[in-house]
Amino acid sequence: MQYRPYGKLGYNVSALGLGCMRLPRVVSDDGAEVRVDKEKAIELIQYAADHGINYFDTAYGYHRQTSESVLGEALDGGRREKVKVVTKQPFGVMTTQADIRKNLENTLKKLRTGYLDVYLIHNINIGPWDEIKERKIIEEYEKFKAEGLIRAIGFSYHGQFPGFKEVLSYYDWDMCQVMYNFIDTDKEVTTEAIKAAGEKGCALVIMEPLRGGGLATPPEPVKAVYNEFPVKRSGVEWAFRHLINFPQISANLSGMSTLEQLKENIGIFSKSDMVANCLSEQEKDIIARAKTAYESLITVRCTGCEYCLPCPKGVNIPQVFIKYNDGGMFGNFDQSRRAYMFQVNANADASHCAACGSCEKKCPQHLEIIKELKTAHEALKGWVE
Secondary structure, three states, rough: OOOEEEEOOEEEOOEEEEEEOOEEEEEOHHHOOOOEHHHHHHHHHHHHHHHHEEEEEEEOOHHHHHHHHHHHHHHHHOOHHEEEEEEEEHHHOOOOOHHHHHHHHHHHHHHHHOOOOEEEEEEEEEEHHHHHHOHHHHHHHHHHHHOOOOEEEEEEEOHHHHHHHHHHOOOOOOEEEEEEOOOOOOOOOOOHHHHHHHHOOOOOEOOOOOOOOOOHHHOOHHHHHHOOOOOOOOHHHHHHHHHHHOOOOEEEEEOOHHHHHHHHHHHHHHHOOOOOOOOOOOHHHHHHHHHHHOOOOOOOOOOHHHHOOOOOOOOOOHHHHHHHHHHHHHHOOOHHHHHHHHHHHHHOOHHOOOOOOOHHHHOOOOOOHHHHHHHHHHEEEEEOO
């Protein structure tokens, strides 16, 4: 296993971390009940800890608030002291200042530990950022750190680079966690975020390195690009190599849900050439052309300009099309359906479309939005968690 410095904290972590958002699941025959397959999940976590992975990431809400408990049970009995355990508290459950401490205390009980190696403010974005500052949430975390309940303070972020830069520069964070992969180099926080975190000495952890598993099974146009290289590699390895090339990245989180996936990834990250600056110019060109090949498979040519918004019924039209396009591009709708579930929960999904036509009048691409929304909704609906 390759290891890397964890920012300025003075220790190394495995370049591959286990993300506990996609643990093995058991789904009832009617699809109405979903729970963690605890036996398989514990086997997975313990195998990871016994074969070089020393970085485990979970969060308050993963798997309906059961992920922390499963991780704690798996690491109990000697493994906890050998690894780094990281979890997150979302701002949405910090109703009062007292709730922040109560949630942490419950998390520690679930994880069967007296301290967290890193505690994150989960999913910071520009929306709640001002309130996070006004309520002095970081100061609450500093109290926990002074008491020895947590050893480092970080944040996870979804959004564009300007907002990320603002959050990063506001405080002397120990670490930050962002979404990044070779498809999203010009989306989310972009490559500039990696450089900014590195310049500040902040440990940087990557989530969604395989785009929810989408990059694991390349479609034929992408395979053709990869096959031009004399060394044959899986789509998974190409995606990870793009990330390992950045010296600023401390760890790459993968939500592995089978022992087979785990073993494959450990093998990739144990290769002697999986190190910073490992990519040749030819390899960089192949990855760039693979990105172009993926993007050629987009179904709905929505640019995300948001001229169609606001929708009178609250439908977030661009987000529907992003998820639909991802499913078609990767040939697998599982991750897109899961993401769409949160949009459904927020009453912003395509089922609320009233076919009023206001969006089509404003669309500069002249898309048949009403028709495409119906098609997208049928492809995306139905995820249960």
